[in-house]
Amino acid sequence: MPELRKDPLIGRWVIIATERAKRPVDFITSHDDPLPENECPFCEGKEKDTPVEIFAVRGNGTGANGKGWSVRVIPSINPVLRIEGELNRRAKGMYDVMDGIGAHEVIVESPKHLINASDLTMEQFHAVLHTAVTRMTDLERDPRFRYALWFKNQGEVAGAGRIQHCRSQLIATPATPKRVKEELAGSRRYFEDKERCLLCDLITQEREAKLRVVFNSDHIIALCPFASRFPFELWILPKRHRCDFAAMEPEELTDLASVFTQVLGRLKAVLDDPPYNYLLHTAPFRRQRGKVGHWKTIEEDFHWHIELIPRLTRVAGFEWGTGFYINPTPPEEAAKYLREAHV
Amino acid sequence: MPELRKDPLIGRWVIIATERAKRPVDFITSHDDPLPENECPFCEGKEKDTPVEIFAVRGNGTGANGKGWSVRVIPSINPVLRIEGELNRRAKGMYDVMDGIGAHEVIVESPKHLINASDLTMEQFHAVLHTAVTRMTDLERDPRFRYALWFKNQGEVAGAGRIQHCRSQLIATPATPKRVKEELAGSRRYFEDKERCLLCDLITQEREAKLRVVFNSDHIIALCPFASRFPFELWILPKRHRCDFAAMEPEELTDLASVFTQVLGRLKAVLDDPPYNYLLHTAPFRRQRGKVGHWKTIEEDFHWHIELIPRLTRVAGFEWGTGFYINPTPPEEAAKYLREAHV
Numbered sequence: 001m002p003e004l005r006k007d008p009l010i011g012r013w014v015i016i017a018t019e020r021a022k023r024p025v026d027f028i029t030s031h032d033d034p035l036p037e038n039e040c041p042f043c044e045g046k047e048k049d050t051p052v053e054i055f056a057v058r059g060n061g062t063g064a065n066g067k068g069w070s071v072r073v074i075p076s077i078n079p080v081l082r083i084e085g086e087l088n089r090r091a092k093g094m095y096d097v098m099d100g101i102g103a104h105e106v107i108v109e110s111p112k113h114l115i116n117a118s119d120l121t122m123e124q125f126h127a128v129l130h131t132a133v134t135r136m137t138d139l140e141r142d143p144r145f146r147y148a149l150w151f152k153n154q155g156e157v158a159g160a161g162r163i164q165h166c167r168s169q170l171i172a173t174p175a176t177p178k179r180v181k182e183e184l185a186g187s188r189r190y191f192e193d194k195e196r197c198l199l200c201d202l203i204t205q206e207r208e209a210k211l212r213v214v215f216n217s218d219h220i221i222a223l224c225p226f227a228s229r230f231p232f233e234l235w236i237l238p239k240r241h242r243c244d245f246a247a248m249e250p251e252e253l254t255d256l257a258s259v260f261t262q263v264l265g266r267l268k269a270v271l272d273d274p275p276y277n278y279l280l281h282t283a284p285f286r287r288q289r290g291k292v293g294h295w296k297t298i299e300e301d302f303h304w305h306i307e308l309i310p311r312l313t314r315v316a317g318f319e320w321g322t323g324f325y326i327n328p329t330p331p332e333e334a335a336k337y338l339r340e341a342h343v
Numbered sequence: 344m345p346e347l348r349k350d351p352l353i354g355r356w357v358i359i360a361t362e363r364a365k366r367p368v369d370f371i372t373s374h375d376d377p378l379p380e381n382e383c384p385f386c387e388g389k390e391k392d393t394p395v396e397i398f399a400v401r402g403n404g405t406g407a408n409g410k411g412w413s414v415r416v417i418p419s420i421n422p423v424l425r426i427e428g429e430l431n432r433r434a435k436g437m438y439d440v441m442d443g444i445g446a447h448e449v450i451v452e453s454p455k456h457l458i459n460a461s462d463l464t465m466e467q468f469h470a471v472l473h474t475a476v477t478r479m480t481d482l483e484r485d486p487r488f489r490y491a492l493w494f495k496n497q498g499e500v501a502g503a504g505r506i507q508h509c510r511s512q513l514i515a516t517p518a519t520p521k522r523v524k525e526e527l528a529g530s531r532r533y534f535e536d537k538e539r540c541l542l543c544d545l546i547t548q549e550r551e552a553k554l555r556v557v558f559n560s561d562h563i564i565a566l567c568p569f570a571s572r573f574p575f576e577l578w579i580l581p582k583r584h585r586c587d588f589a590a591m592e593p594e595e596l597t598d599l600a601s602v603f604t605q606v607l608g609r610l611k612a613v614l615d616d617p618p619y620n621y622l623l624h625t626a627p628f629r630r631q632r633g634k635v636g637h638w639k640t641i642e643e644d645f646h647w648h649i650e651l652i653p654r655l656t657r658v659a660g661f662e663w664g665t666g667f668y669i670n671p672t673p674p675e676e677a678a679k680y681l682r683e684a685h686v
Contacts, residue, residue: 005569005570006570007568007569007570007572008529008533008541008545008569008570009525009526009529009530009541009542010522010525010526010528010529011529012570012572012666012667012668013570013667014570014571014572014667014668014669014670015667015668015669015670016570016571016670016673016674017669017670017671017672017673018673021671021672021673021676022574022671022672023672023676023680024575024613024614024615024680026671027574027614027617027655027656028614028615080661080669092569093548093552094544094545094548095569095570147665149660149661149664149665151659151660151661151663151664152660153659153660157657158657158659158660159657159658159659159660169660169661171661173665173667177664177665177666177667178665178666178667179353179663179664179665179666180665182352182353182666183352183353185353186351186352186353186354187352190351198351198352199352201437202351202437205436205437209436225350226348226350226351226435226438227348227349227350227351227355227356227357227359227438228357228359229350229355229357231365231370232367270367271367271370271371272367272371274370277659277660277663277664278660279660279661279663279664280664281664307663307664309663312370313370314500314501314502315502315658316494316496316501316502316620317492317494317495317496317501317502317512317620317621317622318423318492318494318512318514318622320494320522320620320622320650320652321492321494321520321522321620321622321623321624321650322490322492322516322520322521322522322523323355323520323521323522323525324355324356324357324358324516324520324521325355325357325358326357326358326360326423327357327358327359327360328360328364328365328369329360329364329365329366330346330359330360330361330364331359333364333366337366337367
């Protein structure tokens with residue numbers, strides 16, 4: 001069972017793998033050679049090579065774990081957290097520990113052996129988003145989980161691993177992640193001062209300035225944030241205030257699929273198919289359990305968004321030591337390149 | 344002039360390069376081929392190829408910017424922050440901005456073309472540490488600076504760049520870094536509860552448990568932290584409580600040079616010369632300016648330490664999105680490998 005350990009200095013949780021722990025030789029000899037297409041377990045027709053599916057978007061008359069799907073969700077065969085068991089929170093001397101309980105699911109985003117999410121059609125992206133919403137809604141019912149992160153690792157440098165088939169992942173955690181807590185606290189502070197949502201204000205200001213906006217549809221906006229940590233960093237946000245990604249209206253979901261397809265196509269064109277990560281920051285699950293008024297506050301002041309970070313620069317000692325980032329491309333220039341891209 | 348921009352959501356500062364900004368083509372064609380030894384500007388005899396030295400540990404009778412040094416400090420030729428000017432704090436709409444003022448110095452750690460800090464002798468490491476202390480004490484006198492980070496990028500993956508010559512860096516910043524603030528807050532919380540220093544307690548517990556201790560000298564201890572984020576992560580700490588690295592006693596400095604040499608030699612042996620970063624977390628400069636009692640509290644509750652992170656695993660979407668880390672090697676096993684290494 002993996003172990004969740006809390007850093008006593010800054011309260012950061014770490015997942016320590018206790019089974020099949022890596023020895024020094026595993027790091028020295030490790031390589032990420034991609035698996036050939038004919039060995040890919042995620043292609044249509046290979047359903048028997050994967051664990052039993054949790055969910056799929058399927059055509060009429062097709063059966064679970066057979067052909068005929070467009071998006072398919074399976075448990076990770078190498079999960080960072082385990083689904084069975086209780087949290088078993090405990091102390092080890094001065095340290096806090098719990099069992100590594102959670103969910104780790106893989107969303108296979110196409111039945112075809114596509115490698116880059118930018119090659120998905122808008123309809124296919126819509127099915128992926130619908131799947132993420134469905135799975136998050138289901139995971140929320142498990143009282144052990146506080147949060148689920150939907151994210152994508154695209155390309156070797158971004159951590160995609162040996163299987164190249166286009167997929168995203170969903171990891172449900174028994175603690176609200178530190179990064180999400182920081183955003184909740186920042187949003188709350190702003191709301192308490194202004195009685196307005198920080199990201200609603202930010203969207204208004206960015207739409208007026210225009211400088212950093214990449215794509216602006218009816219319901220969704222994509223922009224390079226003012227304090228971008230990374231060159232060509234992009235945020236995708238709903239224009240209507242909403243804390244919960246899973247509570248999107250159908251017209252927002254359609255728009256999000258369209259903006260995502262546009263944005264990934266432009267990134268690919270401008271940066272020659274770069275590695276990237278994206279990740280969703282939405283409200284935590286258990287917000288109704290907090291102190292009185294807490295739930296209402298998150299609803300009012302937190303605004304879900306997707307952060308997309310191309311992996312073009314190296315994170316080195318200065319960034320690790322300070323939390324400062326050094327970005328060699330101003331977001332105004334990045335946004336201009338992306339707006340003007342031919343796709 | 345680079346620009347410091349503050350993320351409005353979580354208060355993180357970002358350094359945006361505004362001159363010679365990188366275009367998409369710079370990322371597509373970029374490569375880090377090492378510079379051949381005969382072109383290295385940091386070797387003895389090449390002093391005229393670098394900016395004028397700020398400080399050097401020199402033999403008697405040698406003159407500045409000539410041969411005869413053992414450690415030499417020069418300004419970075421590609422500084423992330425500029426030394427001249429005022430901070431010029433201002434608003435851009437809802438955003439906070441200041442000019443990118445700071446210091447960026449390179450500590451050349453040997454006159455010989457050594458590539459790995461693990462090849463420095465203990466005497467040479469002592470001179471490097473003495474240099475870091477001297478430069479930090481000097482930088483503290485500049486009222487514009489709040490902090491200076493001493494750090495090392497070793498190997499291409501860790502961000503060492505094209506010049507391979509063994510060196511560390513010192514960057515002084517006009518804001519206390521977020522990571523340091525988090526550690527100060529965590530240390531304070533613990534002290535307020537217990538009236539003891541968190542890291543003093545941690546050292547006591549680790550010395551009793553022995554499991555995670557790698558090296559234990561009279562004054563300095565090296566251990567793999569309980570909640571290690573990375574495989575073979577190491578912390579080096581003074582056993583006597585002290586908040587300020589620059590206030591080390593001579594016997595602590597000697598011991599630190601010895602422990603550092605030991606630790607780097609063991610890392611090299613166990614992991615076959617891995618890339619790594621290390622960085623110093625010491626108390627911020629301007630602590631006497633805080634509210635009443637603030638200075639005394641930092642002195643009492645903050646404990647300087649060095650964090651060393653081998654760069655063996657990739658940071659991917661899950662880590663970026665949550666701040667959780669996944670560590671495939673338990674620190675107990677890492678410490679055992681390092682203790683048992685033949686050096």
